[in-house]
Amino acid sequence: MPLPRFTRLPGDRRAEILRTAREMFAEHGPDTASYNKIIAAAGISKTAAYHYFDGREDLLSAVLDDLLARLHGSLGPWREAASPAEFWRGLRDGFARLHGHLAERPDDLALVDVALARVPDHRFDAYLGALIDNGRALGVIRADVDRELLLxxxxxxxxxxxxxxxxxxDAPADALRQAWGLLAGLWSATDAD
Structure with missing residues (x-):
């Protein structure tokens, strides 16, 4: 978590520091990007950097938190559907928003798996939980599997x-149909006996 002095910086300066760090972590890898090179690229002295962050891992956590917040902002909350058709339309719309965000921001795409693995983000859990609960209520999603496992x-x-x-x-035209088929298969009740 950034130190209080970082949060007191003007918003555009905070955003610029996080953008620069995100680019460097994406390019060089979250485990190998140089803290000294990141702060130099961001135009921060080493002394100032330690007033903003406890070190490299702290800066990486701030970058990942920011990434997740922006992803969640592009996704928005799950809007409860009243019918299976509305459910699938809402799912497609949310996927399109996230896909668009990641397609336009390769740095976010490079770090999204790291962010989801290293920084628990309950906003996505809430989104998926609401989606699964809504799908179960509509009969679109199976109810014979533990909710947490399905989540x-x-x-x-x-x-x-x-x-x-x-x-x-340049994916084939049916790529999205394949994706939805995979989800429908995961969510459909089958007899495994």
């Missing part, structure tokens, strides 16, 4: 789908 599996499939779709800018 974790759905989150994993969404991450894979995001990366798969974005790695194929």
């Amino acid at each position: 974790a599996a759905t989150a994993a499939v969404f991450r894979v789908l995001d990366n798969w779709m974005l790695a194929r800018p």
Whole structure:
């Protein structure tokens, strides 16, 4: 978590520091990007940097928190659907917003898996939980699997789908249909016996 002095900087300066750090972490990797090179690129002296962050890991956490907040902002809350058709339309719209955000911001795409793995973000849990509860109420999502297991599996499939779709800018026209088919298969009740 950034130190109080960082939060007192003007918003545009905070955003610029986080943008520069995000670019460097995305380019060089979250585990190998140089803290000294990041702060130099951001135009911060080493002394000032330690007034803003407790070190490299603290800066990385701030970058990942910011990334998750922006992703959540582009997704918005799950809006409860009244019918299966409305449910699938809402899901497609949310996927399109996230896909658009990540397609336009390759630095975010490079770090999103790290952010989701290292920084628990309950906003996405709340979104997926509301989506699953709504889908179950509509009969779109199976009720024979533990909710938490289904939530974790759905989150994993969404991450894979995001990366798969974005790695194929010239994906076949039926790529989205394949993605929805995969989700429908995950969510459909089947007899495993």
